[in-house]
Every structure is written in structure tokens, then in C-alpha cells.
Amino acid sequence: MRRIDWRWILTGGALLIALSAPLLLSDYPYWLHVAIVAYFYAILASSWSLLAGYAGQFSFAHMAFMAIGAYGSGLMGKYLGTTPAVGIVASTVLAGFVGLIIGTLCLRLRGAYLALFTIAFSEVLRLTLNAELKITGGPNGLSLEPLLATTSRVPYYYLMLILLLASLGFMYWLAGSRFGLFFRSIREDEEAAAAMGVHIVRYKIAAFVITAMVAGLAGGVEAHYIGLVTPNILILGQMSIVIAMAVIGGIESLVGAAIGAILVQFSLELLREVGNWRLVAFGLLLMLTLRFARNGLIYPLIDRLVLQQAREAVIVGRAQKAKQVGEQA
Amino acid sequence: MIELDVRDVHIHFGGIQALNGVSFSVRGPELIGLIGPNGAGKTTLTNILNGVYKPTRGEVYLNGERISGLPPYEVARRGLGRTFQVTRAFRRMTVLENMLVPAMALHPTGRRQDFVDRAMEILRFLTMDHLAYEYARSLSGGQQKLLELGRLLMLDPDLIILDEPFAGVHPKLRETIWEFITTVHRQGKAFIIISHDMETIFTLSRRLLVLNFGELIADGDPDEVKEDPAVIEAYLGKED
Amino acid sequence: MEINFPFILRLLADGLLIGFIYALMAMGLTLIFSVLRVVSFAHGEHYMIGGYVAYYLLDTFTGLHPLLAILLAGTATFAIGAVFERIFLRPLAEEKVERPGEYAILVTFGLGFFLQYLTLALVGPHPKKTRRYFDLPTFELGPIKATAATLKLGTIPLSATRLTAAVIAVVLMLAMLYLIHRTWLGKGLRAVSQDKQAAAVVGVNPLTMSTLAFGLGTMLAGMSGAALVPTFAWVPAVGAPAAIKSYVIIVLGGMGSIPGAMLGGLIIGIVEALGTGLLPDPNRAFAYRDAYGMVIFALVLLLRPTGLFGREE
Numbered sequence: 001m002r003r004i005d006w007r008w009i010l011t012g013g014a015l016l017i018a019l020s021a022p023l024l025l026s027d028y029p030y031w032l033h034v035a036i037v038a039y040f041y042a043i044l045a046s047s048w049s050l051l052a053g054y055a056g057q058f059s060f061a062h063m064a065f066m067a068i069g070a071y072g073s074g075l076m077g078k079y080l081g082t083t084p085a086v087g088i089v090a091s092t093v094l095a096g097f098v099g100l101i102i103g104t105l106c107l108r109l110r111g112a113y114l115a116l117f118t119i120a121f122s123e124v125l126r127l128t129l130n131a132e133l134k135i136t137g138g139p140n141g142l143s144l145e146p147l148l149a150t151t152s153r154v155p156y157y158y159l160m161l162i163l164l165l166a167s168l169g170f171m172y173w174l175a176g177s178r179f180g181l182f183f184r185s186i187r188e189d190e191e192a193a194a195a196m197g198v199h200i201v202r203y204k205i206a207a208f209v210i211t212a213m214v215a216g217l218a219g220g221v222e223a224h225y226i227g228l229v230t231p232n233i234l235i236l237g238q239m240s241i242v243i244a245m246a247v248i249g250g251i252e253s254l255v256g257a258a259i260g261a262i263l264v265q266f267s268l269e270l271l272r273e274v275g276n277w278r279l280v281a282f283g284l285l286l287m288l289t290l291r292f293a294r295n296g297l298i299y300p301l302i303d304r305l306v307l308q309q310a311r312e313a314v315i316v317g318r319a320q321k322a323k324q325v326g327e328q329a
Numbered sequence: 330m331i332e333l334d335v336r337d338v339h340i341h342f343g344g345i346q347a348l349n350g351v352s353f354s355v356r357g358p359e360l361i362g363l364i365g366p367n368g369a370g371k372t373t374l375t376n377i378l379n380g381v382y383k384p385t386r387g388e389v390y391l392n393g394e395r396i397s398g399l400p401p402y403e404v405a406r407r408g409l410g411r412t413f414q415v416t417r418a419f420r421r422m423t424v425l426e427n428m429l430v431p432a433m434a435l436h437p438t439g440r441r442q443d444f445v446d447r448a449m450e451i452l453r454f455l456t457m458d459h460l461a462y463e464y465a466r467s468l469s470g471g472q473q474k475l476l477e478l479g480r481l482l483m484l485d486p487d488l489i490i491l492d493e494p495f496a497g498v499h500p501k502l503r504e505t506i507w508e509f510i511t512t513v514h515r516q517g518k519a520f521i522i523i524s525h526d527m528e529t530i531f532t533l534s535r536r537l538l539v540l541n542f543g544e545l546i547a548d549g550d551p552d553e554v555k556e557d558p559a560v561i562e563a564y565l566g567k568e569d
Numbered sequence: 570m571e572i573n574f575p576f577i578l579r580l581l582a583d584g585l586l587i588g589f590i591y592a593l594m595a596m597g598l599t600l601i602f603s604v605l606r607v608v609s610f611a612h613g614e615h616y617m618i619g620g621y622v623a624y625y626l627l628d629t630f631t632g633l634h635p636l637l638a639i640l641l642a643g644t645a646t647f648a649i650g651a652v653f654e655r656i657f658l659r660p661l662a663e664e665k666v667e668r669p670g671e672y673a674i675l676v677t678f679g680l681g682f683f684l685q686y687l688t689l690a691l692v693g694p695h696p697k698k699t700r701r702y703f704d705l706p707t708f709e710l711g712p713i714k715a716t717a718a719t720l721k722l723g724t725i726p727l728s729a730t731r732l733t734a735a736v737i738a739v740v741l742m743l744a745m746l747y748l749i750h751r752t753w754l755g756k757g758l759r760a761v762s763q764d765k766q767a768a769a770v771v772g773v774n775p776l777t778m779s780t781l782a783f784g785l786g787t788m789l790a791g792m793s794g795a796a797l798v799p800t801f802a803w804v805p806a807v808g809a810p811a812a813i814k815s816y817v818i819i820v821l822g823g824m825g826s827i828p829g830a831m832l833g834g835l836i837i838g839i840v841e842a843l844g845t846g847l848l849p850d851p852n853r854a855f856a857y858r859d860a861y862g863m864v865i866f867a868l869v870l871l872l873r874p875t876g877l878f879g880r881e882e
Binding site: 056058105108109110111112113115116117119120121123124127128130131132133235236237240243244247275276277279280282283284286287290291294 | 607608610656657660670671672673674675676678679680681682683684685686687689690806809813816817820853856857859860863864866867870871874
């Protein structure tokens with residue numbers, strides 16, 4: 001009797017729900033908006049988990065790169081007259097470039113030093129955006145042209161969903177390639193990885209550049225959807241939320257982090273009436289997850305339900321290989 | 330034929346002169362033991378050879394090319410591999426993935442399957458092929474040590490530096506490691522082996538380097554070095 | 570732009586006074602680091618909570634002496650720190666955690682997040698402020714003139730609130746130095762900070778010392794906040810800029826170095842004051858106030874990560 005392949009069922013089901021959400025939520029456009037924001041956070045959380053969970057670089061500059069994407073495109077639109085599409089592409093590249101600089105500066109920084117330096121960078125950026133009123137609009141923010149010529153949320157929903165799937169797909173491919181292998185070896189033991197020939201400099205910087213671009217792209221698109229960006233997206237509290245989403249979802253799993261982000265965002269919305277207490281609960285959940293479930297809450301579930309299948313296949317494969325090896329010897 | 334030239338290498342940390350004018354050469358597939366009391370500078374020398382440290386004075390040449398000052402991954406690519414005193418496998422990666430890292434690092438092109446085949450071959454030699462898909466952290470200490478050795482082979486280095494390969498190892502495993510060293514040596518690779526296990530080192534190596542307080546006090550045939558008064562003093566004198 | 574000396578002296582004086590509080594807070598952070606090898610990313614929140622505890626105590630018990638309020642605020646934050654360490658950081662001390670560095674960063678960050686929103690939920694976003702703790706006695710002694718709110722040294726005015734805060738900070742720092750260097754407890758802390766196993770061998774319990782160190786560190790942060798509540802408008806977000814200053818200071822002075830923290834505090838206080846005062850556009854200069862320290866911080870991290878006095882990690 002064939003075992004049910006839960007992977008396909010769950011993925012298929014999730015995709016089906018996601019694709020038909022605008023139909024299901026047509027009476028609740030607000031929730032469509034929540035979904036768009038949730039996908040935005042999912043992109044941020046999963047790209048952060050690639051940088052931190054895979055490559056071991058616990059950077060707090062992620063929202064800064066997102067902000068560069070947002071403000072970059074907005075400022076280009078305001079002063080250079082670029083269309084949103086051009087602005088987004090250009091600011092994504094800009095974010096990558098800044099990622100290159102930050103990654104290079106961070107090469108010799110580990111642990112708390114890396115965290116602190118990236119916090120400092122993020123804060124300086126925020127303070128600058130706040131201070132330069134005439135250019136950036138300061139605390140009141142910068143307004144942006146809409147990306148799509150539509151008054152409905154539906155096109156934006158699909159855009160963000162596609163962006164999420166595309167970035168997840170890209171990062172998943174990356175994680176399975178030599179990049180992923182080297183990233184993980186760097187996280188495990190940088191010195192040993194170097195002794196094994198892994199080009200530490202190249203791959204650490206690559207991790208920063210790639211994740212910065214993903215964050216920048218998400219920031220650009222989101223900003224042109226919302227129509228306004230303020231320096232408040234850069235407050236440390238926002239970075240904490242993204243980190244918390246990734247941790248709860250599972251730092252070492254891109255999909256786990258993304259799902260964690262979506263679930264957290266919807267939960268936060270559902271609990272809106274509770275006010276700030278929902279964030280209190282969230283913070284507590286973060287701490288407890290770290291203390292008692294370091295692999296996250298979502299990832300182990302995926303692992304158990306879905307990967308069990310894969311693991312059984314591996315065991316079978318191993319047995320067959322062992323048999324082959326035995327026969328060859 | 331591999332050529333390693335260590336020329337007048339000095340390094341100091343803070344106020345301590347850890348290595349003071351160390352010079353020696355390696356030609357071809359030698360089997361060299363590196364011994365000396367604790368703190369003599371053996372691991373420091375290894376760190377300089379593989380690029381973790383840069384000497385404050387002096388140079389290291391590998392096959393005519395200056396490697397002192399190159400980062401470890403560049404040195405690894407040029408044929409110098411090393412292990413660490415404490416086993417440093419990539420714990421949350423599988424045994425096979427551990428093996429693939431150096432191979433893929435050194436060969437940007439090349440089919441993954443070829444690397445997998447080579448890795449499995451080495452694992453078979455180490456009788457660890459059945460563990461290929463296990464996470465390194467679930468391996469026993471001895472198996473992790475063997476993994477480190479296998480991983481090193483994937484680099485296909487010409488010169489291998491082993492830092493305390495026999496430390497805290499039970500007799501059966503010692504045998505396996507011994508066999509590993511002699512077999513690989515026969516294939517034409519040079520070894521520098523750091524060890525406190527005098528008996529093993531004296532029998533295994535064809536040449537002995539003795540380090541004491543950062544200086545090379547002896548370099549030669551194990552039987553002669555054993556009798557060298559400076560060497561004897563270095564060890565016995567320490568017991569005061 | 571002519572150099573206006575009295576103005577600069579004013580700035581320096583202001584900066585120096587605030588610098589003492591920064592130093593006190595940084596001392597707490599560096600104490601935690603030297604014993605636990607952990608940078609607490611929740612340090613700012615303890616500062617913030619200390620301030621609120623003092624505010625509410627003084628608000629509720631009108632006869633309460635400010636110094637007592639500060640002490641009680643310190644006790645409260647000590648308790649929070651000790652409990653947190655016991656539950657969440659104990660595994661680190663027991664060395665049962667893989668990748669301890671990561672864990673410490675994330676879990677203290679989580680604590681900060683939790684404490685900030687907890688406070689926000691409990692007290693709301695409206696700023697709180699107390700009146701100054703002590704009125705200066707009115708007197709005149711040559712160039713030194715004092716009124717209730719200000720002490721004037723020549724032409725340099727020093728606000729009573731800042732002066733009080735600075736004095737409290739100096740007293741507390743001296744008390745801590747005494748604790749660390751002249752008491753058995755301090756010896757234990759120093760022993761564990763140098764070598765946990767050796768300390769255990771001579772009868773010091775590293776686990777207890779870790780809890781104590783963390784509690785003391787958060788206590789100092791809480792007392793810093795309590796001392797500064799009359800000076801600044803207090804909101805739950807007030808912890809973040811203060812924390813960042815502490816990080817800047819301990820990196821500048823060297824992680825784990827108490828003299829470094831003290832010196833660093835003063836330097837940062839001065840740098841901020843001068844930076845704010847010397848930039849031509851006053852509004853922007855003020856907005857950038859927190860940035861000066863951070864630029865220095867980034868430079869120190871890149872050029873001399875061990876700081877002025879620090880040791881290798």
C-alpha cells in the first residue's frame with residue numbers, strides 16, 4: 001500500500017489556499033492586506049534565516065537593507081523621476097552594494113561584535129533618515145508612487161505571493177547548492193572550513209549581498225504598495241519581530257521561517273484587540289522557544305510530518321547502497 | 330615532489346615570543362614527527378604553516394611559492410592540509426556533506442556525483458561508509474576523528490599535518506589511524522605528525538623535529554634525536 | 570564660526586555629568602560580560618524599568634526618599650535579572666548549549682523585547698517625568714552660586730538633576746569597586762571571570778556567581794534609570810538609546826574592563842555633548858546625537874576591537 005506523500009499534499013493544499021485567498025477573502029479586503037504584509041515579513045524572515053541560520057551571521061542590519069530598498073526607490077522616484085519598477089530594481093542593486101560594504105566590514109567580527117556593529121549601522125541609518133528632513137521627510141516619512149495601476153489589493157496580493165515563492169525557491173536552490181554547503185560549514189566552524197579550502201571571505205560576503213538584495217527587493221515592493229515609508233520600519237523592535245518570526249518558525253529552515261512569519265503576522269492581527277499584550281505574549285514565546293525548542297516550533301513539525309518520508313527513503317536507499325557496496329567489495 | 334621551506338619563522342603574541350627562528354625543509358613524502366614539551370609552539374607552528382597566523386618575521390614557501398601571509402583556504406588549495414587538536418567536524422552536517430565541503434571548495438567545476446563517489450571510496454577505506462548520511466554530531470569521538478582524516482583526504486593535499494591524532498584514542502582506533510597514515514604515506518604524501526605519544530612517534534616517523542620554547546632544538550633521525558642531550562634536558566628538565 | 574569657549578565648557582560639563590551615569594550603566598554591562606561572557610541585549614530595558622519603578626514608587630508613596638526609591642528600583646531590576654539568568658542563562662553556565670554565543674544574543678534580545686512590550690502594556694505610551702530629587706541649598710561662595718535648580722560655576726550652569734544623578738552614579742561606582750575588590754563576593758566574581766573551573770576548585774560556585782553577576786549588572790542599569798528619571802521624559806522605548814550607549818562604551822573601553830567602562834562613559838558623554846553643540850544646525854545636530862557615539866563605536870570595532878583596555882575574548 002503506497003504511503004501518502006504528505007509533502008505534496010501539504011504544499012499543494014497551502015498553494016491552493018494561497019492562490020484562491022482573494023476569492024475567499026473578497027468580503028474581507030483588510031485580511032488581504034494582512035496577507036500581503038505577512039508575505040512581506042515571510043520574505044524578510046526567511047532571508048534572515050539564510051544569513052543567520054545557514055551562514056551563521058547574526059546580523060541586525062536586515063531591516064536596514066529593507067529600508068534601503070524602500071527609501072532608495074522612493075528617493076529615486078522623487079528626485080530622479082524613476083518609475084517604481086525601475087526604482088525597485090535599482091534600489092535592490094543598491095541594497096546589494098551596501099550589503100557588500102557591510103559584509104566586508106563584518107568579516108572579522110563574530111558573535112556579539114557582529115550583532116553590535118550591525119545594530120549600530122541600522123541605528124545610524126535610522127537617525128540619518130529621521131534627521132535629514134528636507135530630503136527624506138524625516139519622521140513623517142516619504143511617499144511613494146504606487147507600483148501597480150490599480151485600486152484593488154488583489155494584484156498586489158499575487159505580486160507579493162509570487163515574490164515570496166520566487167525568493168523561497170531561489171534561496172532553497174541556493175541552500176542546496178555549494179553555497180548552502182559552504183554557508184553551513186562557516187556557521188559550524190569557520191576555522192575548520194577555511195582549513196578545508198572554503199573561501200571564507202567570498203562566501204560570507206555573498207551571504208550578506210544576497211540576503212540584502214532579497215530584503216531590499218521586498219522593501220521596495222512593499223513601500224510602493226503601502227505608498228509611504230517612515231524611519232520607524234528601522235526601529236530595533238521591527239528587527240526583533242523578524243528575528244522572532246524566524247526563531248519561532250525555525251532558524252535553520254527557510255520554509256519554516258516563512259511559515260512562522262505568516263502565522264505570527266496573522267496571529268498578531270487576530271489578537272489586535274488585546275493591544276500590546278499580544279506582543280508581550282510573542283516576546284515570551286520567543287524566549288521560551290529559544291530555551292526549550294531551539295530548532296523552532298514550525299520546523300520540527302514539518303520535519304516530523306514531511307521529512308519522515310524523506311528519511312525513510314534515505315534509509316531504504318542506504319540499505320540498498322550498503323548492499324551494492326558489499327557486493328562490490 | 331613536494332617542497333616545504335620554513336625560513337627563520339618568528340612569531341610573538343603580546344609579550345611572548347612563541348616561535349624564535351624556526352627553520353626546516355621538507356622534500357618529498359617524508360614522515361616527520363614534531364614533538365616537544367607542552368607550550369613549545371607545535372600548534373603555533375602548524376597554525377603558521379596553514380595560514381591561521383602570519384609570522385612576524387620569516388617566511389614559509391610551499392613548492393616555491395610563498396604561503397606565509399595567505400589565508401588558510403588559499404594554503405589548503407595549494408596542497409597543505411591539517412587537522413586540529415580537538416576534533417572539528419561540521420557537527421550539524423552529515424558525514425557525506427563533511428566530505429564534500431573540501432572537494433567542492435577546491436573544484437568549482439566538477440560533478441557532485443564524482444565527489445560523492447570519491448567520498449564513499451574514502452569512507453569505505455575507513456569502514457565508515459554506512460554512516461554517510463548520519464549527522465557528524467551523532468558519531469562517536471573516534472569516528473569523528475576518522476571523519477576528520479577522511480575529510481582531509483578529499484583535499485588531496487601533498488603535505489598533511491596531524492595535530493595529536495593519537496590523543497585519547499583507544500588501541501583499536503590507534504591501529505586504524507596508524508594504518509591510515511602509513512597507507513596514505515605510501516601513496517606519496519608527506520606527513521608532519523604532532524604527538525605526545527612517544528612510543529608511536531618514535532616508531533612511526535623517519536625524522537623528528539623537536540621544539541622547545543619556540544626553538545627547534547633537534548632535527549634528524551629519531552634514534553639520534555632520542556640521545557640528544559638538549560632534547561633529554563628539554564623533557565626531563567621540565568619535571569623539576 | 571568663532572569658538573565660544575563658555576558654550577563649549579557648558580557642553581563639556583553637561584556631557585561629563587551624564588557620562589557618569591553612562592559609565593555606571595556600562596559597568597553593569599561589563600560586569601555581566603566578564604563573568605558570563607555574554608553581552609546582554611536587554612540592558613536598556615532594565616534601565617527603563619528601573620526608571621519606571623522609581624517613578625511609580627515616588628508617585629504612590631509621596632513621603633518616600635528618592636534615594637530609597639532608587640535602591641528599591643535597583644532591587645527590582647536585580648530580581649528580574651537574577652530570575653532571568655536562572656531560567657534562561659543557566660544552561661550556558663552549565664555548558665549544555667550548542668553555539669552559546671548565538672543563544673545568548675537571541676535570548677537576551679528576546680528578554681528586551683518582552684520587557685519593553687510588557688512595560689508598554691502596563692503603563693501605556695505617555696511619557697512620565699518626576700520632579701528633581703533634591704533642591705540644592707541656595708548659597709554663594711565666590712564664583713560658585715547655587716539655586717534650587719542650578720549650580721553655577723562661574724558662567725557654567727549645571728542642572729541639579731544632572732548633578733544629583735552624577736553624584737549618585739559616582740557613589741554607586743565606588744560602592745561597586747569596593748564590592749569587587751574588597752569583599753569575598755567580589756573575589757568570587759573575579760575568580761569566575763578569570764577561570765570558572767579554577768574558581769570551582771577553590772570553593773566558589775560559578776553558577777551562583779553567574780546569577781549574582783547578572784543580577785548586579787541589571788541592578789546597576791536599573792539604578793541608572795532611576796537616577797535619570799527626573800532628567801528625561803520616560804517612555805518604554807527609552808531603553809534602546811541608553812543600551813546602545815552602553816554597548817558603545819564597553820566596546821570603546823574594552824569588554825570586561827571596569828576602568829574601561831568608566832572612562833568610556835565619560836568619553837561618550839563628552840563626545841555627544843560636543844557633537845550636539847558644535848554642529849551648525851541645532852535641530853539636526855540633536856537628531857544625530859546618538860549617532861556620534863555609534864560612529865566612534867563602529868570605528869573602534871573595526872580598528873581596535875579589544876577597545877582601550879579590553880582583553881581578547
